Amino acid sequence: MGDTAASPAPAPDAVILAVENLEKRYGPGCESCLALTGPDHSTNVCPRCGSVTALRLISFDLREGEILGVVGESGSGKSTLVQCIYFDLDATGGRMRFDGQNDAADVTRLPRIEKRRLRGRLMGMVYQNPMRGLRLDITSGANVAEKLLEAEVFHFSRIRGRAQSLLDRTEIPASYIDWPPRTLSGGMQQRIQIAKALANNPPLLLLDEVTSGLDVSVQARVLDLIRELQREMGISMIVVSHDMGVIRLLADRTLVMKNGGIVEQGLTDQILEDPQHPYTQLLVHSTL
């Protein structure tokens, strides 16, 4: 389906996603929330009002073709971040802009119906648990088709052909197209998720702990596939993982998160070889 890729390619290194002071809070909030939570206080819960600040002052740019890693311990806000970007959650503050798509305005305040359209056009998501990203009881082909139908492709043969070629590309045997994912292995389900996420040729792919829960050899194949796809399609990615090995293998740049905030960001090699923040040092050294 080459026609959806026909939008003019942004200049090399163009920023395709700009995130500015993104915030996600649960609860009423008060003036002290930001001051009394975060990495420096080692808590997300405001002692004054009890609100939970899941994301605070998150700012970064994602460039064309870049893979951005997001690391941090459980509860640091990694998944909340990608879910806010994917509009699964509505951010409660800050701004996000998608550039190079004539959508240079802040998208966090768009109505849900507009967010849904934008997501159908610009983004793909692979969740940690295939149960979240796939419907296990409908066929694999239909799962891929769903993403295309979301992107308003209503031509049956083209949908079918695209599903076939994507499943082929992600090494799912051709005959499995009409099998429900429930009947397939975890590794295959994860590859079907990747096929689905890529169906609309999105400029941005979000990967949330894609290899957690897979055995090591399957992990390696899924990571290889992601790297190949990135090389072929020049897709920008945000890769969330608690596994420094995955980040080392995939990410050009990395954000380190703790208690909903970014404590350090920079080139992945730099962060792994010369971590500055004490928390990053702990994280890097505990994986060795």
Add this chain to the structure above:
Amino acid sequence: MTPADLLPASGPRRFNFAFLNEGAKREVRRALLKAVALPGHQVPFASPELPIARGWGTGGLQVTMSLIGPADVLKIIDQGCDGSVNAVNLRKLLVATTGVRTTSDSREATILQSRHRLPEIPLAAHQLAVLQVPLPEPLRLVEPSEVETRRMHSEADYARMWVSLYEDVVQNGAISLAAGYPCRVHGTYIMSPSPLPRWDLPLLDGAEHLTLLGAGREKRVYAVPPYTSVKPLEFEDLPFTVEDFGSAVCARCGSSGTFLDELYDEKTGAAFRVCSDSGFCDLVRAGVVPPKRKTAPAGRLAHG
């Protein structure tokens, strides 16, 4: 309601005109106004107790009761037929409580209440179609949660409806839905067009008349205002088609271009076809209107 309420209080009439009290009628009319303003959107309403069981046409019945006046002419059909048991019961109730004139000629009616069919002769602008709906929520097929289906409608999140059509084509080679085929109304909401067969959907698209749909069990109404587009969901390379009855001809009136029911001769067991719209069939037999001839090889291939 107690049995005492059914006894004459004073004078001969035992009920308010059209059974419902004026407050209940106003409630339904208020919901209908909203429904007409938002074509295809399901509007809930508060429903009183009724003298027949829910699921037996009570949605359409309440719509008719809330709108009918003494000068109206009523036609009620079930599966296209004026003589079906559901139609007869509802007609008796409405006549007993309003005293309006009834007809089987769809051209004479001011209110047409129906389950399953629209008349073969398109309704005119002054006529009102009231449809009895068993399952108002088209997304119920793919999503059991009411909260979720409402969110899906509000966000036009219809990919899963389309996925179910994709799966249907994969498994059956074509979209196999025969009745209640999902339609996009006015380019916005997806609507379940009652249990109308596919055949009748082109009659709804851009129709001159107002169509009101009522679901009694779910207590919801929705509407297709006049001149509103009603487009069946279809893939670009698999256009929507209506039922094709081959070379069959109505055994009573000779029409080949109508929606035909299959019946069996009780003595010989032989199958034969008759018009589903018995009122139309009678008009042809009486020589009032000419029989309808089949036009395109695959029936009325709808939509350009």
